[in-house]
Amino acid sequence: MQPEEVRTAAQARAIVEERGLTHVKVGVFDNDGILRGKYIDRAKFLGALEKGLGFCDVVLGWDSNDQQYDNVTFTGWHTAFPDAPVRLLPETCRALPLEGDMLLFLGEFAGSAEEVCPRAVLRRVLARAAAMGYGADAAAEYEFFLFRETPASARAKHYRGLENLTPGYFGYSVLRSSVHAELYHELLKLAADMRMPIEGLHTETGPGVIEAALHYSEALEAADRAALFKTFVKVLAQRRGLMATFMAKWSQQLPGQSGHLHVSLARKDGSSVFHDAASAHGMSQEMRWFVGGQLALMPELLAMVASTVNSYSRLVPGYWAPTSATWGVENRTCALRVITGGPNAQRVEYRIAAADINPYLALAVAVGSGLWGIEHRLEPDEPISGNAYDRKLPAERQLPRTLTEAAERLTHSRAAQELFGAPFVSHFAASREWEEREFRRAVTDWELERYFEII
DSSP states (O other): OOGGGOOSHHHHHHHHHHTTOSEEEEEEEOTTSOEEEEEEEHHHHHHHHHHOEEEEGGGGSBOTTSOBOSSOSSSSTTTTOOEEEEEEOGGGOEEOGGGTTOEEEEEEEOGGGGGGOHHHHHHHHHHHHHHTTEEEEEEEEEEEEEESOOHHHHHHTTTOSOOBSSOSOOTTOHHHHHHTHHHHHHHHHHHHHTTOOEEEEEEOSSTTEEEEEEOOEEHHHHHHHHHHHHHHHHHHHHHTTOEEEOOSOSOTTSOOOBEEEEEEEEETTSOBSSBOTTSGGGBOHHHHHHHHHHHHHHHHHGGGTSOSTTHHHHOSTTSSSOOBSOEEESOTTSSEEEEOOSTTTOEEEETTOBTTOOHHHHHHHHHHHHHHHHHHTOOOOOOOOSOGGGOOOOGGGBOOSSHHHHHHHHHTOHHHHHHHOHHHHHHHHHHHHHHHHHHHTOOOHHHHHHHTTTO
């Protein structure tokens, strides 16, 4: 049996026994889209397939630096960090080719923890789509920089003066990808073996930057693929003595790193919801409303997409990243790019997203806001032609400029509470407010260079 064939608990049991595994790796994704997990022995795993397992709920109550939030009610010192129930998901079974016959299974928080679990948030949005008669397909495309560094060397250098894998600006370079062909081939094979296949892989503009476009799939599967891809690109890089970063913007001198999401809807009979050959740009009325909802809700839901302090360093004019809620047809200066084509190609590219996204939450926003638009028949304005950065837009289209502002908008969003649930909105918005407070405690290089002597 192959991992991609596993769909039931019985099949999960069978493949583990067939491979003679003494232990299995299991994992859950946290608020920031970081994979947290452990090895458990076979007997415990087989029992967990039926009854679930416990996972310390601190995983949903701390930040990417393992520091506990001080402003959430779900968990904390006041609850003494009990175990939260986790259900294992047989259909997420994946090979771990870098570990021989080892298998990985993802889990999803259950019970009260389900209300704040990022994967469960997306699943609820997709259930909403299904109730409307739709299925959602999606795909992520990431830009990431590679360095000739290790975690230890990068820390020792205080993340300054890092050596990029390759020099200069050389997008779509056959030279670079051929010189480093072994790395590219290893990545292509790893992604295929782990059921997160790559549709396109090439160098981007910048020293050592690569873009990978993942193949589209059903949206929950697409989020699993996107989340796992980030983790295992880092694993592969570090095993080769390299480091990969998916920060939204790691250098002031270079463009940021995108994490664009492609989204489409299909009816239960498989026909495209978005395509109408008789309409302008091939856009059906439902697609127009979908785009209208994405535009209308983008400013108030941005914290779920641009969820780090660094995210907002990318959202500046002239660096291939949008700065306001805009849309256009085949226009890469807009936040939403409508891609035209036949029934199998018509889709929306959600370009506001950066490589630092939690894919579950970013896709929940991209799909959920579009569904909101269909439900409320929100008509978009005219698409922008030319440079969207030059357009003067009304205040309601302006995006928050900081994570704190975005978190505040999310807290008071009626649409967010309806789409994602009030417990999640409260919990996640508080976690973003914490993230900005942690940043405000730092003394940056910019401050030292500007004020140390002169002020």
